[in-house]
Amino acid sequence: MSIIQTTDFKETLKFWPRHxxxxxxxxxxxxxxxxxxxxxxxxxxxxxxxxxxxxxGPQHPATHGVLRCAVQLDGETIQKSVLDIGYLxxxxxxxxxxxxxxxxxxxxxxxxxLSPYSNNVAWCLAVEKVAGIEVxxxxxxxxxxxxELARISAHLLWMGxxxxxxxxxxxxxxxxxxxEDLYAIFDEVAGARLTVSHSRIGGVVTDVDDTGMxxxxxxxxxxxxxxxxxxxxxxxxxxxxxxNVGIGVMTKEDAISRGMTGPNxxxxxxxxxIRRFEPYLKYDEVDFNIPLREEGDALARYFIRMEEMMESxxxxxxxxxxxxxxxxxxxxxxAKHSYPSKDEVYYxxxxxxHDFMYxxxxxxxxxxxxxxxxIEAPKGELGFYIESDGTGSPARVKMxxxxxxxxxxxxxxxxxxxxxxxVILIGTVxxxxxxxxx
Amino acid sequence: MATKQPRTLSxxxxxxxxxxxxxxxxxxxxxxxxxxxxxxxxxEFGDDVLEVVQYAGERTVRVTTARIVDICRFLRDNLxxxxxxxxxxxxxxxxxxxxxxxxxxxxxxxGKRIRIKVRTxxxxxxxxxxxxxxxxxxxxxxEAWDMFGIRFEGHEDLRRMFMPEDFExxxxxxxxxxxxxxxxxxxxxxxxxxxxxxxxxPRAHGSIPPNSFDEVESEEEN
Numbered sequence: 001m002s003i004i005q006t007t008d009f010k011e012t013l014k015f016w017p018r019h020x021x022x023x024x025x026x027x028x029x030x031x032x033x034x035x036x037x038x039x040x041x042x043x044x045x046x047x048x049x050x051x052x053x054x055x056x057g058p059q060h061p062a063t064h065g066v067l068r069c070a071v072q073l074d075g076e077t078i079q080k081s082v083l084d085i086g087y088l089x090x091x092x093x094x095x096x097x098x099x100x101x102x103x104x105x106x107x108x109x110x111x112x113x114l115s116p117y118s119n120n121v122a123w124c125l126a127v128e129k130v131a132g133i134e135v136x137x138x139x140x141x142x143x144x145x146x147x148e149l150a151r152i153s154a155h156l157l158w159m160g161x162x163x164x165x166x167x168x169x170x171x172x173x174x175x176x177x178x179x180e181d182l183y184a185i186f187d188e189v190a191g192a193r194l195t196v197s198h199s200r201i202g203g204v205v206t207d208v209d210d211t212g213m214x215x216x217x218x219x220x221x222x223x224x225x226x227x228x229x230x231x232x233x234x235x236x237x238x239x240x241x242x243x244n245v246g247i248g249v250m251t252k253e254d255a256i257s258r259g260m261t262g263p264n265x266x267x268x269x270x271x272x273x274i275r276r277f278e279p280y281l282k283y284d285e286v287d288f289n290i291p292l293r294e295e296g297d298a299l300a301r302y303f304i305r306m307e308e309m310m311e312s313x314x315x316x317x318x319x320x321x322x323x324x325x326x327x328x329x330x331x332x333x334x335a336k337h338s339y340p341s342k343d344e345v346y347y348x349x350x351x352x353x354h355d356f357m358y359x360x361x362x363x364x365x366x367x368x369x370x371x372x373x374x375i376e377a378p379k380g381e382l383g384f385y386i387e388s389d390g391t392g393s394p395a396r397v398k399m400x401x402x403x404x405x406x407x408x409x410x411x412x413x414x415x416x417x418x419x420x421x422x423v424i425l426i427g428t429v430x431x432x433x434x435x436x437x438x
Numbered sequence: 439m440a441t442k443q444p445r446t447l448s449x450x451x452x453x454x455x456x457x458x459x460x461x462x463x464x465x466x467x468x469x470x471x472x473x474x475x476x477x478x479x480x481x482e483f484g485d486d487v488l489e490v491v492q493y494a495g496e497r498t499v500r501v502t503t504a505r506i507v508d509i510c511r512f513l514r515d516n517l518x519x520x521x522x523x524x525x526x527x528x529x530x531x532x533x534x535x536x537x538x539x540x541x542x543x544x545x546x547x548x549g550k551r552i553r554i555k556v557r558t559x560x561x562x563x564x565x566x567x568x569x570x571x572x573x574x575x576x577x578x579x580x581e582a583w584d585m586f587g588i589r590f591e592g593h594e595d596l597r598r599m600f601m602p603e604d605f606e607x608x609x610x611x612x613x614x615x616x617x618x619x620x621x622x623x624x625x626x627x628x629x630x631x632x633x634x635x636x637x638x639x640p641r642a643h644g645s646i647p648p649n650s651f652d653e654v655e656s657e658e659e660n
Contacts, residue, residue, distance in 0.1 A: 016624070019602035026595055086600030093585070094609055098616055129465035129494055256521050256546075259574025272521075272546050278467035371494040372524070372542060372553065373465060383524060385540065398526035400542070408577045437600060 023070050023082055027053065030080045050075065054419075058087045062165055062423040065433030067407070069426075073419060081414040083407055088437035096397040100362035101127045102201050102339075104397075109195040111401065112435040114157050115150035117186070118377040120199035125280055126373040126384035127201050131365040133337045136329045137282075139203035144281045145216070145319035146189065146198065147375070148312040152223070153182045154378035155305045159230070162302075162427035166243050171230065178226055181219055188212045201363055202338025203331030213320065220317050227310060234302075244299040248413045248425045251296055258409040261402045262380025263304045264429060268296035274376035286318045298428040305430075337363050361392040372400075379403055379430060403436035466495025469551045473497070475517055476552075482512055496553060498540070503556040503565055507592075510541065510554070510571040519543040519552065522572035527582035531612040536560040537588050541568070541575075558588060567593040585610035617642050 052073050058066040066087035072080045092111070096104045108119035121143045128135060160175030183193040189212045190198035190205075198204055208216075234240050250260060255268035265272055273290045275283040291307035293300035332338040335354040344351030367390030374383030380402030389395035410429045417425055476497055480487050486509070489500040501509050513519040524542035535557040544551050558565050567590035568575045577599060579590040584598040587608035597603065605623055607614055620637035628635055628649070637643055 016602040016604045018604045022597050022603040026597060030595075086598075086602075089600040091609060094614075094616065125465065129463060132463050132465075132494065134464040257573045259522055259572070270546065277544075277546075277549060278469045278551070280465070280467075369493050370491075370498065371463075371496055372551075374523075381523065383542075385524065385526060385542070387528065396528050398524065398528075398540075400524040400526075404577065405574065408574065 023084055024053070027070055027072055027080055027082045030082065051079075056422070058084075062426065064161065064426060064431060066437075067426065067431065067433055069414070069422070071414065071419075071422075076419045078414050078417050078419060078422065081411055083411045085404075085407060085433065085437055088433050090438070092438045093397050093399060096394055098393060100359075100392045101131075101394065102358070102362050104394075105199065105201070106195065106197045109197055110434055111399070111438070112154070112377060112379060112382070112403070112432045113194065114432055115147075115154040115378045116194065116196050117146045117150035117190075117198060118154075118375065118382065120197060121147050121281075122373070122375045122377065122382045123384055124199045124201050125375060126371070126386055127363060127365075129373040130369050130371045130386045130388055131201075131337060131363050133202050133332055133334070133363070135203055135332060138207075138323065138326050138328045139330045140281045141319050141322050141326060142204050142208055142330065143199060144283065144286075145208075145316050145323070146186075146196075147281075148315045148319070149182055149185060149216070149219075151312045151378040152309050153179055155309050156182075158305060158427070158430045162424075162430075163234075163240070165423045165427045166240065168240070171233075174226065174230070178223060181215075181222070185212065185215050185219060188215055200331060200339055202334065203329070205331075205339075207330050208323065213323065216316065217320055220313050220320070223313055224310065227306075227313075231306065234306075241299065243424060244302055244428070245297060247298040247421050248417060248428055249295070249297045250409065250413060254412070255296065255409070258412055259405045260380075260409045261405050262376070262378070263301050263308065264406055264409065265380065266291065267293050267301040267304050269294040274374050274381050278374070280373070280375055286315050288312075288315050298424055301428050301430075364388075364390060364392050366390060374400065377402055379432065379435070380406060382435075399438055401435045401438065403431040403433070404438075407431050407436050463494040467551075469549050470496040472550050472552045475513075475519075475545075475550060478517060479509065479512070482516075483509060496551075498553045498555055500555045500557070503558055506541075506554070506556050507566045507568055507571060510543070510568045513543055513552070513554075514571055517545065518547055519545045519550070521546055522568070522574045522578075523551070525568075525575050525578035525582065527586035527588050527610070529586055529610065529612050530557075534559065537563045537586055539565050539582060539588060543572075563588045564591050565589070566591050569593055584608070587611065 053070065054073055055068065055070050057063040057068040068084040068087065070082045070084065071078045092107055095107060105120055105123055108123045109116040111119045156175040156179050160172035163171035186196050187193045189208050190196035250264065250268045252268050252270060255265050255270060269292065271290065271292055276290060288311045291304045291311065293304055339358050340351045340354045345355045365388035367388065370387040372383055372385040374381045381400065382402055383400040385398040385400065386394050387396040406429050410425065413425055414422060476490055476499055479499060483505060486502040486505045487499060488502065491498040521544040522541065523544045526540055528538045528540065530536055530538060536559065538555055538557045541554040542551065543554065556565055565588055567579055569579065570592065579593050580597060581599040582588050583590060583596050584601055585608060590596060607619060607622060617639045620643055623638065625635040625638060627633055640646065
């Protein structure tokens with residue numbers, strides 16, 4: 001006799017009853033902005049008119065993670081939606097309070113696991129701001145270059161998965177071919193494919209050598225060719241356009257009041273990009289455009305992300321040229337605030353002591369210092385608010401993650417949409433649950 | 439490269455950890471220099487602006503808790519701060535005014551960013567909800583309620599954000615143990631026929647849980 005037949009799942013799976021009850025109660029009580037009956041003007045009653053409550057996720061491939069959507073349907077229209085997140089909640093903010101600043105950095109890899117490099121950079125910049133650490137120029141250019149590659153990698157996955165949600169599997173494979181090249185670059189430069197942990201407080205851990213530079217340069221040459229192919233396939237593709245145009249429209253006012261961020265905000269015609277708004281690293285020294293669309297629908301967001309990838313390539317090229325001539329240290333020359341180089345650790349007593357001290361205590365920002373630093377991650381504004389109590393670990397870390405704010409807008413976008421468009425809408429908002437759940 | 443000896447040891451300890459420059463921070467941004475806005479707030483609200491802290495080129499304005507909705511509305515309607523970027527709670531772990539909430543509000547057109555802070559007591563941590571001014575505060579306030587137990591008065595849907603409703607604690611409070619409280623959060627069983635997992639870190643608390651790959655005792659053998 002199999003296990004399934006002998007096990008009474010009705011009993012075992014009944015954990016968190018109050019949680020489900022609260023979600024359904026919310027769904028019941030939620031004020032709906034949709035017309036009660038779209039055919040209430042005397043036209044014949046829709047034969048598909050029937051109401052039901054449907055749960056999608058948390059274990060559904062199209063939810064891009066562990067997103068649970070409880071929706072109330074009227075026929076095929078979503079009347080009300082309640083999103084339930086927290087299935088990947090690891091309590092990172094709590095963990096940060098018991099780690100040193102440097103120890104917490106690898107945890108940020110696990111936030112937006114499609115662009116770990118951006119997260120590392122965001123965290124290190126936030127710590128550097130609260131502690132007032134200056135970063136050498138070369139490290140800043142390396143960080144910027146690698147963050148832009150991470151943006152391409154994240155957008156590639158969005159494109160592949162988004163197209164697969166719409167039914168085109170081949171684009172997924174093509175996107176992963178290029179992502180594989182990017183992983184090889186990250187492997188060469190940082191020593192890891194996915195969880196790179198390359199950034200250190202005060203700089204980066206290793207310099208980019210000639211092999212890495214050559215790989216990146218080759219990527220900047222192969223990528224535009226592949227990109228042109230996708231553009232050719234998709235930009236005037238009847239199926240893809242029809243599937244996206246006019247879907248999930250977010251007006252300018254809505255996008256601001258709902259706090260949308262990143263490409264979702266720029267797709268609604270709002271020029272807001274942290275790289276321009278408050279330039280960090282060397283973004284004020286490179287030449288790039290910020291794609292903008294006015295329509296606010298899924299197609300606009302598609303165009304924005306596609307164009308952003310090419311802008312990233314433009315930035316990467318400028319970084320490569322700059323790094324050719326700009327030599328120098330890659331980490332701050334200050335033992336209180338960053339790790340000494342391995343040469344010094346292995347061959348000098350002081351270096352070893354500094355390494356030990358930094359691992360043990362690490363950076364200690366001044367007591368009472370609190371600051372917020374944001375970067376433009378692929379998904380939008382990723383910021384860390386850090387409060388220091390003068391010790392080696394933060395008193396409070398508040399992570400402002402783009403997926404969290406975007407998902408809040410998604411709940412609003414879903415209401416009034418068709419059930420069949422739901423998968424497209426989740427894809428177009430591009431949430432990563434590892435990030436939103438913290 | 440590893441065989442090369444370093445010529446000089448260039449690292450040095452600084453005698454004292456200076457308070458990394460108020461506005462002289464290397465990462466300070468122009469957007470956070472909002473002295474005009476702070477002056478306008480002081481003029482409009484007078485004594486309700488309790489304190490202005492300056493650090494790393496940022497301005498944190500602490501205001502009276504009861505007036506936070508008015509202040510947010512004034513910022514949005516009169517000063518152009520239309521975009522609520524971030525909202526989060528905090529636990530100061532002090533005797534009085536233990537909890538605090540910070541609001542990070544952005545003026546996109548003028549390129550300004552300001553942080554407003556309010557504090558509340560431990561006995562009845564209540565802060566007026568700003569969802570009527572900034573709908574974006576919805577989930578952030580739910581998160582602060584979930585993590586710190588700060589109630590937001592006027593929030594229409596104050597459910598927990600991450601933890602299930604069955605959970606009774608507020609995990610980001612300082613007194614909440616890092617390893618959790620055994621029995622507070624029932625999780626699915628480790629083996630198909632097992633009991634609910636009541637302790638997420640059993641080994642840390644001295645018991646050894648069954649492994650998921652352990653053979654299940656079948657009924658035929660018994």
